[in-house]
Amino acid sequence: SPNIIYTGASPNQQVLPAVEWAYENLGTNFFLVGSDYVFPRSANEIIKFKIQELGGTVAGEEYALLGDTNFEGIVDKISESKPDVILNTINGDSNIAFFKELRNKGITSQQIPTISFSIAEDEIRNFGAEYLTGDYASWNYFQSLSSEKNKIFVENFKKKYGSDRVVDDPMEAGYLGVYLYAKAVESVGTDDVSAVRSALQGMTFNAPEGAVGIDPENQHLSKVVRIGEIRSDGQFKIVSSSEKPIKPEPFPKYKSEKQWNDFLNELYIGWNGNWANPTLVSQGVEK
Structure with a gap:
């Protein structure tokens, strides 16, 4: 939109670099889990193209309704498929239930590390660092920056x-x-x-x-890409940082701009004119 300046990350400034870093440092077999709304669906579409490009594999792809707290089935699938890395686009408080279920099933950050795209310092403060220590997140900013x-x-x-x-x-x-x-x-x-x-x-x-x-072409920002490892104090140890700000690419090369917009419109229509699955959740049970 000509009326919006986009100050958040483009896919090539958060999601794509994280997948590449994980492939090089953590493993090549990925499990994708997210909330069932537009960002996770879009991010995972991009992620799957990147994994294929790198020569990696997708062990599974699962979604939970926004606000869901029942992750037993999804975590069971993670246990069965034994991925090297979990790529997490779950949103909000559902993350608490997801990580608790991982730990309940014996899946630690050392055994199968998770890279999250919606968990930052404030979420860690609210959730409790004990469930997240040793896992990772990809952002452009961390409080622990020393400048x-x-x-x-x-x-x-x-x-x-x-x-x-x-x-x-x-x-x-x-x-x-x-x-x-x-x-x-x-x-x-x-x-x-x-x-x-x-x-x-x-x-x-x-x-x-x-x-x-x-960037005058798309009104997104050039940004440094950073990946951080969650510490026990709830802050991040920065483990990767781009040498310079990365030019934004809001429409990744894997599809044309029209194809990406068509993809988004299909989601919107499929969810009856919503940007998230409109099915309601009550105490973890769909209704």
């Missing part, structure tokens, strides 16, 4: 909201969006929408995550 800019950002956040609070990638992406807007308004001396939109094209900003820049 002076980030240290000031974290310090100011804790000063305002409490020393027990943490910051994470989605928070930082929202924060830098406000500053990009302010920089654009200041540069043109008006908050006129057309003028601000024009000023934003190609704009750069030194964010807590590092240098970002708006």
